[in-house]
Amino acid sequence: QLTQDTKSSSNITVNFSGLAELLNARQNPDTTTIQSVQQPPRPAQLPPHLSLEAFCDYYDLPHSVYDKLDGHQISGPHLLRLISNDQLRTECALSIGELAAIQDAEEHWKESL
DSSP: OOOOOSSOOOOOOOOOTTHHHHHHHHHSOOHHHHHHHHSOOOOOOOOOOOOHHHHHHHTTOOHHHHHHHHHTTOOSGGGGGGSOHHHHHHTSOOOHHHHHHHHHHHHHHHHTO
C-alpha cells in the first residue's frame, strides 16, 4: 500500500521539447545525414618510415644535419611532423639554413609519396 507523506512532496518535470522533431526525423530520414553518420572519417595516412641516413643522402643534406638529428634520436623524416621548428632550432641547434634545407627536403619527400 502506497502512502504519500504530506510534508515532503516532490515535483517531477518531464520535458518533451524536440521529441516531435526526433520522431519525425526517424519516420522521414534524410539519406545524406544517414550516410554521413555511417561513414567514419578516414584517418590521415601516416608517412612511411625512411631512415635518416637514406633521407639525408637522397636529398643531399649536409652531414652536420644528419649528426644533429641523429644525436637527438630523430630516426627519419617521418618524425619531423611531430617536432616543431623551434625545437629543431633550439634543441638540435640547427642553423636557419640547415632548417630550411630540411624543410625543402621534407617537402620533396612528401611530394614523392
